[in-house]
Amino acid sequence: MLTKLLSGDTPRSGLLTLLLLIVLISLAFAPFLFPGTKSLETAARICIFIVLVASYDLLLGYSGIVSFAHTMFFGIGAYGTALALSTTGPSYWSLIWGTATGAVVAAVFALAIGLFSLRVKAIFFAMVTLAVASAFAVLVSQMSWLTGGEDGLNYRIPRELTPAFKLVDEKILGVRINGKLLAYYLVFFASAALFLLMLRIVNSPFGRTLKAVRDNAFRAEAIGYRVVWYRTTATVLSAIMAALAGSLLAVWLRYTGPATTLSMEIMIDILLMVVIGGMGTLYGAVLGATLFILAQTYLQNLMGVAAEVTSAVPVVSTLVAPERWLLWLGVLFILSVYFFPSGIVGRLRAGRA
Amino acid sequence: MADNLLTLSGVHTLIGPYHILQGVDLSVPEGGVTVLLGRNGAGKTTTLRTIMGLWTASQGEIRFDNHLITKLDTPEISRRGIAYVPEDMGIFTDLTVAENMMLAAASGPLDAKRLDWIKELFPPIGTFWGASAGTLSGGQKQMLSVARAIIEPRRLILVDEPTKGLAPAIIKAMTDALRELKETDTTILLVEQNFAMASTIGDTVAVMDDGRIIHSGAMSELVGDETLQEKLMGLSLEAHQ
Amino acid sequence: MSDTAIKPRMEKVPFKEQFFQKLPVLLVPLLALAGLVAIGNPASWLTLTVAGLAMGMMIFIMASGLTVVFGLMDVINFGHGAFVAVGAFVGFTVLAWLAGWTASPSVMLNLGAVLVAILAAMLVTGLLGYAFERVIVMPVYGQHLKQILVTMGGLIVAQQMIYVVWGPDELHLSRPEAFQGSIVFGEAAIEKYRLVAVGIGLALFLAMGHILKNTKVGLLVRAGVENGEMVESLGYRIRRLFLIVFMTGSALAGFGGVMWGLYQETITAHMGSEIMVLVFIVVIIGGLGSVEGCFIGAMLVGLLANYTAFLAPKVALISTIALMVVILMWRPQGLYPVVKAK
Numbered sequence: 009m010l011t012k013l014l015s016g017d018t019p020r021s022g023l024l025t026l027l028l029l030i031v032l033i034s035l036a037f038a039p040f041l042f043p044g045t046k047s048l049e050t051a052a053r054i055c056i057f058i059v060l061v062a063s064y065d066l067l068l069g070y071s072g073i074v075s076f077a078h079t080m081f082f083g084i085g086a087y088g089t090a091l092a093l094s095t096t097g098p099s100y101w102s103l104i105w106g107t108a109t110g111a112v113v114a115a116v117f118a119l120a121i122g123l124f125s126l127r128v129k130a131i132f133f134a135m136v137t138l139a140v141a142s143a144f145a146v147l148v149s150q151m152s153w154l155t156g157g158e159d160g161l162n163y164r165i166p167r168e169l170t171p172a173f174k175l176v177d178e179k180i181l182g183v184r185i186n187g188k189l190l191a192y193y194l195v196f197f198a199s200a201a202l203f204l205l206m207l208r209i210v211n212s213p214f215g216r217t218l219k220a221v222r223d224n225a226f227r228a229e230a231i232g233y234r235v236v237w238y239r240t241t242a243t244v245l246s247a248i249m250a251a252l253a254g255s256l257l258a259v260w261l262r263y264t265g266p267a268t269t270l271s272m273e274i275m276i277d278i279l280l281m282v283v284i285g286g287m288g289t290l291y292g293a294v295l296g297a298t299l300f301i302l303a304q305t306y307l308q309n310l311m312g313v314a315a316e317v318t319s320a321v322p323v324v325s326t327l328v329a330p331e332r333w334l335l336w337l338g339v340l341f342i343l344s345v346y347f348f349p350s351g352i353v354g355r356l357r358a359g360r361a
Numbered sequence: 362m363a364d365n366l367l368t369l370s371g372v373h374t375l376i377g378p379y380h381i382l383q384g385v386d387l388s389v390p391e392g393g394v395t396v397l398l399g400r401n402g403a404g405k406t407t408t409l410r411t412i413m414g415l416w417t418a419s420q421g422e423i424r425f426d427n428h429l430i431t432k433l434d435t436p437e438i439s440r441r442g443i444a445y446v447p448e449d450m451g452i453f454t455d456l457t458v459a460e461n462m463m464l465a466a467a468s469g470p471l472d473a474k475r476l477d478w479i480k481e482l483f484p485p486i487g488t489f490w491g492a493s494a495g496t497l498s499g500g501q502k503q504m505l506s507v508a509r510a511i512i513e514p515r516r517l518i519l520v521d522e523p524t525k526g527l528a529p530a531i532i533k534a535m536t537d538a539l540r541e542l543k544e545t546d547t548t549i550l551l552v553e554q555n556f557a558m559a560s561t562i563g564d565t566v567a568v569m570d571d572g573r574i575i576h577s578g579a580m581s582e583l584v585g586d587e588t589l590q591e592k593l594m595g596l597s598l599e600a601h602q
Numbered sequence: 603m604s605d606t607a608i609k610p611r612m613e614k615v616p617f618k619e620q621f622f623q624k625l626p627v628l629l630v631p632l633l634a635l636a637g638l639v640a641i642g643n644p645a646s647w648l649t650l651t652v653a654g655l656a657m658g659m660m661i662f663i664m665a666s667g668l669t670v671v672f673g674l675m676d677v678i679n680f681g682h683g684a685f686v687a688v689g690a691f692v693g694f695t696v697l698a699w700l701a702g703w704t705a706s707p708s709v710m711l712n713l714g715a716v717l718v719a720i721l722a723a724m725l726v727t728g729l730l731g732y733a734f735e736r737v738i739v740m741p742v743y744g745q746h747l748k749q750i751l752v753t754m755g756g757l758i759v760a761q762q763m764i765y766v767v768w769g770p771d772e773l774h775l776s777r778p779e780a781f782q783g784s785i786v787f788g789e790a791a792i793e794k795y796r797l798v799a800v801g802i803g804l805a806l807f808l809a810m811g812h813i814l815k816n817t818k819v820g821l822l823v824r825a826g827v828e829n830g831e832m833v834e835s836l837g838y839r840i841r842r843l844f845l846i847v848f849m850t851g852s853a854l855a856g857f858g859g860v861m862w863g864l865y866q867e868t869i870t871a872h873m874g875s876e877i878m879v880l881v882f883i884v885v886i887i888g889g890l891g892s893v894e895g896c897f898i899g900a901m902l903v904g905l906l907a908n909y910t911a912f913l914a915p916k917v918a919l920i921s922t923i924a925l926m927v928v929i930l931m932w933r934p935q936g937l938y939p940v941v942k943a944k
Contacts (some may be wrong), residue, residue, distance in 0.1 A: 031786045036841045068747075072747055074747060131890075136886065138879065138888075181617040222669065272875060335758075335759060335762035335765075337758070337759035342755040346748075349748070356613070415831055420926075436839045437833055438839075439837035440837050444835075451829050453824070453825040453832070463818075464825055464833075467836050468837075
């Protein structure tokens with residue numbers, strides 16, 4: 009039953025299973041295990057980024073396509089939901105149609121870019137998506153009459169999902185049972201469902217063909233697979249998933265702006281999460297996103313301490329300053345591409361014997 | 362028979378997942394023309410590319426002039442005195458004929474006397490000296506490709522199907538040129554599917570099939586022995602006769 | 603030997619085909635003309651055209667190395683933008699040291715300061731290019747996916763190192779005296795610095811053309827772009843050639859960085875990634891690997907960006923993307939597709 013839920017793609021490593029279980033249990037009971045606003049924010053971000061990173065892995069790891077437009081799709085989803093909620097009011101209906109519209113628009117964009125540039129080399133696709141995505145980000149921040157520009161959009165969501173809505177008057181296990189908690193579980197279960205769906209996709213015949221195309225496009229073409237069709241479909245699916253993750257973010261934050269959805273920094277974060285977690289395995293997305301966001305939130309404090317300690321040594325203290333944590337991640341990233349292209353998950357699975 | 366200039370023993374070459382050469386043993390005697398025959402896909406081009414270092418042999422040894430060259434890189438192999446005329450001719454179409462020749466003279470300026478001799482062998486080289494190599498016809502490109510290989514004195518030239526797709530008159534010019542080249546102490550390893558042409562110029566012959574040499578000996582022996590021809594032709598040259 | 607039988611024959615390229623081959627060159631004046639019609643006012647048009655050409659020249663300086671590196675070894679360096687930023691920071695630092703020269707009214711001293719700054723920037727970025735090629739690019743030759751990822755990682759690290767060395771704030775610097783202000787032609791005011799940029803860019807383009815056409819290294823680069831294996835078979839080490847080209851390309855990116863920095867008078871650590879978008883568009887439009895295409899692409903992008911910035915400021919960047927799409931529909935491999943034998 010459990011294997012079926014995971015589409016037969018089990019973690020295949022004791023330690024990996026353990027880590028995944030820890031992540032799952034921590035996220036499932038986050039409001040009770042780690043009370044406090046900051047930890048709940050972090051938990052929700054992890055859920056959303058697991059979906060976002062997994063959807064990127066669908067491209068990078070399973071199809072061998074490098075795209076820099078993933079945040080664009082993420083943003084389209086977020087803005088779709090945000091615009092629907094802010095123009096037609098905080099109803100479930102606007103939430104649904106906004107989310108659906110975002111996903112459809114993302115799919116159409118992905119289809120256009122895919123048909124346009126997937127025929128040629130990987131490098132070409134990477135360059136085109138980079139250009140298109142940055143143009144899109146600029147466009148969004150300039151169309152302030154619609155998108156709120158750099159300031160972004162603040163809007164209301166259905167009342168049942170806000171802290172103002174009290175489900176039970178008393179606290180349970182010291183936690184207030186309110187709309188915020190409901191919103192968290194909406195994010196959690198939606199993310200879990202999307203993740204399982206993606207697991208199903210990559211383990212379907214379609215997913216297996218995708219890997220065959222990645223490994224040897226020439227041969228796949230010779231056998232009779234339409235390579236462009238497979239790649240384009242993967243791009244579209246991945247874009248839809250990213251858009252849905254964007255919608256979750258829009259609901260959770262009750263705010264959508266360029267900095268939280270479209271920026272190049274987020275694109276680079278996603279890249280780091282996929283590679284460090286492990287390309288070509290969706291469980292890598294879980295570990296990559298979790299570790300990265302925890303590090304982003306908490307490691308910086310640790311580095312602050314290190315900088316404090318080494319403050320007497322001029323160069324070292326700048327190198328370990330909390331703002332410089334991306335430097336070390338960058339180095340780690342390069343090393344992982346060289347030495348552990350299958351990331352943490354690959355390491356864990358290899359060490360299973 | 363003179364000493365062998367080049368010997369391959371038990372050479373295996375893998376291209377990606379494909380095992381193309383499966384233990385090639387080949388000897389090229391110094392100072393003559395060795396013809397390598399075989400049907401498409403037998404591994405002839407791969408053999409030449411492996412000698413040239415463009416593919417690396419995974420097993421076996423290649424000796425040139427009694428030195429092991431198996432693991433050397435292509436530029437080093439070229440500097441030791443092996444030139445290569447690839448099947449696609451490898452002309453730099455963006456450059457002029459003169460520039461193509463100039464680059465081929467890797468060790469220094471063009472030798473005027475040698476150039477005159479080449480222009481005599483291949484008149485179009487002189488005629489189109491300043492023209493863009495991309496505008497040459499197929500036969501002219503083939504001539505340029507061979508001319509490039511011999512602009513500096515080389516000990517061994519690897520020539521891959523120099524007559525492929527060319528008109529009979531140009532095939533004759535090419536054959537004449539190779540024959541004249543043979544007179545100048547240059548050893549030639551020639552891949553050829555045109556047996557008529559190969560038999561007039563070759564001294565020794567090797568026949569390949571499925572990544573191995575299945576026959577080798579003197580060309581005269583093969584020309585004289587019709588049963589053997591039939592056996593090997595049926596195997597290797599069926600489509601070309 | 604029968605001369606008649608092998609009568610030399612040149613394949614005649616029909617006029618029509620020749621015309622279409624040359625057509626991309628005409629795009630620049632055509633675009634300028636369209637700009638004149640759309641803008642209407644000749645004075646503003648002249649100002650914008652010079653601004654566009656200046657911007658195009660600077661992008662060309664930065665993009666040229668990238669395109670040749672790709673042509674030669676099929677390597678696209680996504681970290682190229684880091685060299686732009688590092689060049690700008692080194693250049694600004696040198697100019698700040700030479701404040702006495704830049705503030706002086708003497709044109710010679712001003713020029714000298716800028717020259718020293720450019721040379722320092724090129725030296726540093728050239729050496730950085732060496733390290734980048736050896737450490738980051740070399741282990742992943744021929745593996746496109748890893749190449750993109752690793753050079754992207756290099757970009758992150760390089761940007762962070764700029765923060766470490768120069769601090770997190772952006773730098774400001776005024777242009778030297780001689781390059782400030784404008785020259786007035788009739789009603790059109792043209793910034794002096796833009797004219798300087800056009801002059802330098804043009805000189806560089808001509809110099810590159812000369813090197814590629816008339817020197818052995820240049821010929822080898824062109825030959826290598828078309829067929830690297832054959833270059834090796836003739837006895838040349840293409841890897842060494844590639845290293846030289848990579849370092850030159852990096853040094854040019856640093857050069858462009860100083861020029862761009864002086865143009866904006868403000869530089870940030872992530873300026874490189876912003877400019878890279880334009881650089882990529884230019885390289886794609888021109889045809890990956892083609893220097894001429896890169897030059898024409900840069901002019902088109904520079905002009906179009908300036909015209910649209912005047913006519914409809916909000917769509918400036920989108921317009922260059924639109925240009926890229928239109929050109930790729932017309933020529934899927936860019937304006938000057940590079941012949942690849944492989």
